[in-house]
Amino acid sequence: MGNSPEMSPSDVELVRVVRHSRSEAAFSALYDRHTPRVLQTAWRLLGGDTHGAEDVVQDAWVRAIASLDSWNQSESFGAWLRGIAAHVAIDQLRRERRLEFTGEIDAAGPEQSVEHIDLEAAIAALPPGYRAVLVLHDIEGFTHDEIGERLGMTAGTSKGQLFKARRAVRARLGIDAARTR
């Protein structure tokens, strides 16, 4: 996270202060340290919906503070918080019935030319379910077991969806899939 332990209190110390004295200053320090990364994860999972991502971040913090006791200190606080944010974002997609894995993924969007699309846009253009698997696995570093648990599918299904998602991203980027195999 780029923190210098000598200069600023560790996450463990800040969390302890937040838990015991409900210090707003300690919460503010935690917030400043972790929110930009959590916001980016949520934003990507929601396909570039900035307002939705901010709602997810707010909800993730509320849930995190309410369940600080369940944070296992062997895991980094940031990773734990991103896991909660991913959960909240997936819940939101599920509520909006957008978390579906149906049919084939379009190789390119109807109005997007392959030349002008970048990787971020290619990921954002994926259907939400495929995008969630790709973002969680390839960018956030979740395992297929963890993804399966969050998305309500088996690890094998997650691998299958990831394969399709990668193929679709390559197609959108104009990368010849055969070349990469």
Add this chain to the structure above:
Amino acid sequence: MKDSHEDDWTIDERAMLDALSRERTPSASLKRRTITAVRASRNEAAKWWMTRGLVLAAAASLIFIAGALVGFAAARHAAPPPPETPVAETTGQAVARSNAPTSDNQQTRHIVWY
């Protein structure tokens, strides 16, 4: 930990993924409303615990009072009136009483012995 053997991106593609931004600057209002939401959630939780405590205390008091009332009523109904004559007497006690010098005892003595 990610299953690295499943990472079938090429080196170039992996580099593109790694080059993606990992952070996004939140809007200025997000921090304030997050703090407000966290505080509201804590107050809500505290209220819930307080309400739960009060309800439990009230329930415990009611159960205690009800138990005490039932116990008191049961004790009143079950208590036998003080006996006018002893229920069981040993032969020695009866003889001793019958030997007392009263006219009643003389009568009793006849009943007992005949």
